[in-house]
Amino acid sequence: MSDTVINLSNVSKRYRRRRALDNVSLTLKRGRIYGLVGQNGAGKTTLLRILSGLSEPNAGEYSIFGDTNPANRRRLGILIEHPVFYENLSWKENLKTIDVLKGTRSDVTELGETVGFGKDDDYNTVLRSMSMGNKQRYGIAAALVGDPEVVLLDEPINGLDPLGVKDVRELILELNRKGTTFLISSHLLRELWEIATDYIFIHKGKIIERVSREELQTRIEGKDQNLENYFVDLVAGGTK
Amino acid sequence: MTKALKAEARTTSRDWSLLVCLAVYIGFMLIVASMAKYLHIVPYKIWPLDELNRMYLTSFTNLEDFISWHDAYIFTPDRWFMDWMSANEVTPFLAMIFPAFLIGRAFTSRTINIPVYAGISRGRILVSKVIVSYIVLAVFSFVGVWVPQLFYGHGVPGILSAGAVWTRVGLRILLDCAVMSIPVMVTFIFRDVIRSFAVNIAYILAYGTVISRIQGNPIIDFINKHHPMRLATTLGEHFGYGVPGIPLTSGRVIYLVGVSVGTIAVTSGISYLLFRKAELK
Numbered sequence: 001m002s003d004t005v006i007n008l009s010n011v012s013k014r015y016r017r018r019r020a021l022d023n024v025s026l027t028l029k030r031g032r033i034y035g036l037v038g039q040n041g042a043g044k045t046t047l048l049r050i051l052s053g054l055s056e057p058n059a060g061e062y063s064i065f066g067d068t069n070p071a072n073r074r075r076l077g078i079l080i081e082h083p084v085f086y087e088n089l090s091w092k093e094n095l096k097t098i099d100v101l102k103g104t105r106s107d108v109t110e111l112g113e114t115v116g117f118g119k120d121d122d123y124n125t126v127l128r129s130m131s132m133g134n135k136q137r138y139g140i141a142a143a144l145v146g147d148p149e150v151v152l153l154d155e156p157i158n159g160l161d162p163l164g165v166k167d168v169r170e171l172i173l174e175l176n177r178k179g180t181t182f183l184i185s186s187h188l189l190r191e192l193w194e195i196a197t198d199y200i201f202i203h204k205g206k207i208i209e210r211v212s213r214e215e216l217q218t219r220i221e222g223k224d225q226n227l228e229n230y231f232v233d234l235v236a237g238g239t240k
Numbered sequence: 241m242t243k244a245l246k247a248e249a250r251t252t253s254r255d256w257s258l259l260v261c262l263a264v265y266i267g268f269m270l271i272v273a274s275m276a277k278y279l280h281i282v283p284y285k286i287w288p289l290d291e292l293n294r295m296y297l298t299s300f301t302n303l304e305d306f307i308s309w310h311d312a313y314i315f316t317p318d319r320w321f322m323d324w325m326s327a328n329e330v331t332p333f334l335a336m337i338f339p340a341f342l343i344g345r346a347f348t349s350r351t352i353n354i355p356v357y358a359g360i361s362r363g364r365i366l367v368s369k370v371i372v373s374y375i376v377l378a379v380f381s382f383v384g385v386w387v388p389q390l391f392y393g394h395g396v397p398g399i400l401s402a403g404a405v406w407t408r409v410g411l412r413i414l415l416d417c418a419v420m421s422i423p424v425m426v427t428f429i430f431r432d433v434i435r436s437f438a439v440n441i442a443y444i445l446a447y448g449t450v451i452s453r454i455q456g457n458p459i460i461d462f463i464n465k466h467h468p469m470r471l472a473t474t475l476g477e478h479f480g481y482g483v484p485g486i487p488l489t490s491g492r493v494i495y496l497v498g499v500s501v502g503t504i505a506v507t508s509g510i511s512y513l514l515f516r517k518a519e520l521k
Contacts, residue, residue: 053356054520074359084350086251093254101247101358 002066005030005150005181006051011060013046013205020046021057022205028150028183033176035196036185037231043205044185045081048152051183052078065149074102077148079156083139087128091117091138094127095145104146115141116167132159140168150181157191169195193227203235244360244368251351252342252372266383332444332469334380335420339427340437342373347431350521366515370424370508374417381416407488411475411496418468418500421507428511431518466499 006028013021021043028034038044049055050062053073064072085094095108115137127138136159143151156172157165172182172195186192192199199216201209211219220230252258346352346369355365426443427436452470454460464470475488475496 052353053359054353056517056519070356070361071359073357076357076359078357080353082350084353086254086351086354087349088254088256089251097247097250098354098358100250101243101355101360103243 003029004066006062006064006183007066008047008050008062009060011047011050011057011062013043013050013055013057019205021050023060024202024205024207025060026200026207026210028181030149030181031176031179033172033182033184033195033197035192035199036183036202037189037192037199037227038185038202039235042202044202045154046205047202048078048080048154048183048185051152052076052080054080074104074146075149077143077145077151079139079143080152080154082158083135083142085127085135085138085142088126090124091127091130091134091141094138095141098142098145102146106145106147108141108145111141111144112138114144114171116164117141133161133164136160137164140171144175148180150183151175153182153184153186155186156184157186157188165191189227189231199227201231201234209234243358244355244364245371247355248368248372249375252376258341258376262380262383265380269383331377331381331416331419331472332448334377334416335423336437336440336444338373338377338420339423340433340440342376343369343424343427344431344433344436347427347521348433353520356520362516363512366428366508366512370421370511373420373424377416377420378413381413404488407493408475411493411500412472414497414500415468415472415475418503419472421504425507425511425514428515431520468500468503471496471499 004027006026008024008026011021011024012019020041024043024047036044036047046055050057051064053070061068065075085091086097089097091112092108095106095111099106099108117134117137127135130138136156140153140156143153157168160168169191172184176182176195176197182195184192184196196213198210198212200207201211216227216230220226225233352365355368356362422443423436423440426439430436430439447467447469451460452464452467454464
């Protein structure tokens with residue numbers, strides 16, 4: 001089994017005049033948790049959208065599990081921006097539908113419980129009438145249907161209460177211990193600091209730095225810095 | 241393909257708004273049939289646009305003649321069926337609504353992303369959406385005739401043979417799908433509910449009220465001659481109301497099947513080309 005799960009080679013993407021991604025090359029290795037860090041409009045979501053099949057790059061190539069076949073996406077778990085769901089179905093029916101699409105046989109009840117849908121939550125309540133936090137929980141559960149090898153998460157803790165945030169953090173760490181790779185984009189850098197093993201800094205469509213947690217810790221040690229002000233310095237062109 | 245189709249059928253069959261539409265449609269048909277059966281009011285008097293149907297105006301010298309003829313008309317199950325088939329308002333009306341409703345809504349609510357995330361190719365997603373849309377259209381088409389048929393025509397002997405009726409039913413369904421294939425393509429161009437709906441209405445109205453009446457322009461004449469909406473109308477027209485019709489020869493069946501399948505293939509091909517690399521929300 002190859003160590004590389006995702007590979008991008010000179011990928012560029014333009015939206016009319018705006019260049020969202022500029023010649024991005026990136027390799028993601030199995031079993032890591034990558035934190036994707038960047039300002040609004042830096043290209044984080046565009047990168048995730050290309051990997052998830054919503055968008056096509058204007059130039060460059062990318063492969064998932066060493067292949068360009070879209071069918072390989074069934075081995076990914078995806079949550080981009082907001083969870084998407086069939087409004088007329090309950091969370092359980094929605095998860096079952098994804099299971100059918102992926103051709104897997106997941107225990108969707110157990111999956112729901114993993115993300116915090118308890119026995120008090122009515123299985124028959126349609127998703128559109130659920131709270132924002134529960135929709136977000138559903139989005140995370142949907143990304144985990146079929147036991148994916150790589151999970152792409154864009155702002156996964158949006159709308160979650162502190163307990164929900166803690167649950168999701170623990171879930172990510174637990175799944176990672178079992179071998180799942182994560183690529184997580186988040187504005188909440190403190191949260192990323194808690195879980196990520198590697199950081200990818202993206203600015204104006206370019207990857208400006210890629211560093212492991214250990215290396216980053218060494219760099220900021222004794223400088224009274226954290227991920228947040230390291231990122232600010234990096235973007236501002238300050239000293240590393 | 242099977243997985244995409246299964247998931248599509250699963251979500252569509254649980255779509256309550258669609259089931260409510262179907263219930264309302266059945267209710268409407270039952271009211272129409274009840275009025276015909278108990279109040280002796282023929283359905284076409286309350287079928288809003290039908291008296292403007294071109295066929296009536298060309299078949300009778302004036303509307304009064306038509307109404308007096310219609311009042312004296314004896315309905316039999318297969319004639320009811322053919323009457324309904326000649327009513328060319330139903331399919332265009334459904335064609336305005338269904339693609340925007342079933343496919344446009346998937347783009348607006350972003351549920352089209354779900355099979356993409358699951359690794360289903362866009363070609364398969366398109367085919368499954370189109371197939372399910374046509375099945376829904378066929379269900380509505382059947383309901384539109386069988387509900388009043390079973391209610392009103394029960395026990396009345398038919399004139400046409402079962403085979404003749406079913407051949408026309410099959411052709412009508414195929415032509416209905418061909419009629420709807422253009423609004424389906426429009427929905428894949430605009431990829432939302434509002435614009436798709438607006439353009440589909442504009443297209444149907446423009447064709448029904450203006451383009452179909454233009455004569456003399458060779459391109460428009462060609463479109464009018466082979467347009468599935470026109471063919472669907474004439475298919476019913478020739479056998480409804482006792483108007484002497486053109487026999488449905490095997491050559492004509494092949495022509496109707498060819499036009500329908502050709503229209504569906506061309507519009508689906510264009511839809512695929514547009515959808516293949518399209519940016520999804």
